[in-house]
Amino acid sequence: MGTVYAIANQKGGVGKTTTAVNLAACVAEAGYESLLIDVDPQANATIGLGIDKRTTPTVYDALLGDRPLAETILPSTITHLGVVPAGPDLAAAAMELPRVPGSENRLRDALAPIRGRYAFVLLDCPPSLGPLTVNALVAADRVIVPVQAEYFALEGLAGLLDTLQLVQRELNPRLTIAGMLLTMADHRTRLAQDVESEVRRHFPELVFDTVIPRNVRVGEAPSFGKPVIHYDPHCAGADAYFELAKEVAARG
Numbered sequence: 639m640g641t642v643y644a645i646a647n648q649k650g651g652v653g654k655t656t657t658a659v660n661l662a663a664c665v666a667e668a669g670y671e672s673l674l675i676d677v678d679p680q681a682n683a684t685i686g687l688g689i690d691k692r693t694t695p696t697v698y699d700a701l702l703g704d705r706p707l708a709e710t711i712l713p714s715t716i717t718h719l720g721v722v723p724a725g726p727d728l729a730a731a732a733m734e735l736p737r738v739p740g741s742e743n744r745l746r747d748a749l750a751p752i753r754g755r756y757a758f759v760l761l762d763c764p765p766s767l768g769p770l771t772v773n774a775l776v777a778a779d780r781v782i783v784p785v786q787a788e789y790f791a792l793e794g795l796a797g798l799l800d801t802l803q804l805v806q807r808e809l810n811p812r813l814t815i816a817g818m819l820l821t822m823a824d825h826r827t828r829l830a831q832d833v834e835s836e837v838r839r840h841f842p843e844l845v846f847d848t849v850i851p852r853n854v855r856v857g858e859a860p861s862f863g864k865p866v867i868h869y870d871p872h873c874a875g876a877d878a879y880f881e882l883a884k885e886v887a888a889r890g
């Protein structure tokens with residue numbers, strides 16, 4: 639059976655979607671059957687993979703409708719990578735889910751019949767610790783926490799770790815942290831180096847060796863509906879995401 643990864647951090651703009659899209663693309667490119675589920679109403683991962691955000695059905699129909707998740711999967715431009723799109727309707731799910739008893743398990747239950755088909759399932763979480771993120775954490779085996787290499791990097795991480803512990807204790811004892819990922823690092827600056835050593839000092843076991851550099855091509859790729867490995871396969875960002883994919887696969 640494959641592994642389900644939630645890409646989570648309640649801060650916005652730290653590189654969750656970029657990591658979900660590019661890690662998914664790299665493992666798929668390596669030949670692993672992979673599925674990216676967009677769990678954010680902003681649908682950035684959906685759009686970043688060239689899919690219209692008005693596409694239906696979406697993950698909403700599997701979470702709150704009766705639609706089997708399998709019927710919401712679209713092929714992507716990358717061989718071996720399927721996508722469950724999100725759309726604006728998912729914003730309502732954040733309100734509706736808490737009214738449904740046992741709703742924390744919706745995504746896990748929806749995924750159960752098909753997860754055996756995939757070596758990697760990646761869940762792109764919204765920037766909050768609300769019901770959608772909780773659904774993702776309950777469905778996941780591991781969490782990847784992108785941390786932007788900037789001055790307030792550590793702020794909010796304690797709260798996130800508390801939530802992960804709570805979910806682990808109450809809802810999903812399998813859940814472990816795959817790693818924290820430093821993103822958008824500008825190695826030319828002293829600040830990025832300081833932040834990197836600070837985060838490594840606080841979480842010595844947890845931080846991935848791979849650091850994702852700030853790279854214009856990574857930022858441009860979504861507007862072309864492509865992961866960076868297809869937009870510019872030889873740029874520093876593409877190299878880094880391939881390295882990350884190897885590290886994630888090696889950590890199991």
Ligand SMILES: Nc1ncnc2c1ncn2[C@@H]1O[C@H](COP(=O)(O)OP(=O)(O)O)[C@@H](O)[C@H]1O
Nearest residue numbers: 650651652653654655656822851852853856857
């Ligand atoms: N390594 C990078 N280099 C340059 N820009 C990046 C990089 N990673 C992310 N970005 C850009 O930063 C913004 C926020 O990233 P995103 O992945 O959407 O964050 P989140 O999903 O956590 O909100 C996006 O515009 C994205 O294209």
Ligand SMILES: [Mg+2]
Nearest residue numbers: 654655678682
């Ligand atoms: Mg995002």
